[in-house]
Amino acid sequence: MNENVYQHFRREERSFIDMVSEKMERAETYYAPELTEFLDPRECYILEVLVRKNGDLNYQFFGGYETAERKRAMIYPAYYSPRQEDFEISIFEIHYPIKFATLSHSKILGTLLSIGVKREYFGDIITDGERWQIFLANETKHYVATQIEQIGKISVRLTEQDYTQLLLPKEDWEEEMTTLSSLRLDNFISNVYNISRTRAKQLVDSGKVKLNWSEESRSDTQIELMDVISVRGHGRIQLRGIEGKTKKEKIRVTLGVLRK
Structure with a gap:
């Protein structure tokens, strides 16, 4: 990557810049879309800056719902028109004894990381105040669903949902x-x-x-x-x-x- 590009970002962001650059190069070379893992807002911003410098490529973000914080990005040539299913994101609901137990974002996040799932393979963890759902990359969803049977001391079960069952998350920002x-x-x-x-x-x-x-x-x-x-x-x-x-x-x- 050109040093002129690096100078606009932090040193620790260089590996991410290289990854995006490689995906851009493949999208141009093979004239086909390239999908990232889940990105945080700062990473989305960097990707947007880099792709905008290239007039031959477009980009789009999707994290499973309109106001998602963590999103997958697609980099694609001008002819392509991404569909929702192209982002390969699945919704899983966490079933647990609601009347007798309480879940939290930190407990769910900790459990996912403890089974060896890297943060970039799952998106937002959302709740309506009672029910909880997770957005998973399709390539890891079966592993996660079979590995998680407990969160802390609470017995749980993960089931895949379609988008008609999407929760309306509490928005506190x-x-x-x-x-x-x-x-x-x-x-x-x-x-x-x-x-x-x-x-x-x-x-x-x-x-x-x-x-x-x-x-x-x-x-x-x-x-x-x-x-x-x-x-x-x-x-x-x-x-x-x-x-x-x-x-x-x-x-x-x-x-x-x-x-x-």
Whole structure:
């Protein structure tokens, strides 16, 4: 990949950029669509930037439902028109004794990872407050369905559903506009959750903060478009837009905020 492209992204994002570039090259060479695994919002943004630079290719995202956070991407030549089934995503519902037990996103996520399923092979985990569903890549769905019989101490059973059975997930994200003195990680946490910068730095230092689903140990890390910050015990923040600067040189931003 050209160094001019790398310089616009983080060093740790280079392997992802290479993967997207390889898929773009195959789509052009063989004149056929290329499908990715599930991507997080930051990865979707990077893919969009890269494909847009190529006038001969198009892209489309789908994560199983309209407002999905994690999505598969298809890169394809101009002649192609993707269908929903081309994204190879299946919905599975988790059946459990609702009256006697409680599930949570973290418990379900932990169970999936514990059986050796990489995060890129499944999408969102959604709930309507009682029922739970998971979006799985078709290539792993049979393995997951046969391997998971318990989540924690709760006996469960996974069954495939068609799209007419899709839950209406609870949507707790709020869009907010604010101004920041910088795009440092600790500054976002301090501003959104109304805590001191010292306390925000302590949360990072103690391993309670993730950036795009990976633990982040540096409080001075610069946040970029579509990054998602997860703060244990507080919620999540997504940088959705950078709108310029105020007269006092503060940065205007649009955020998605999920508070616990």
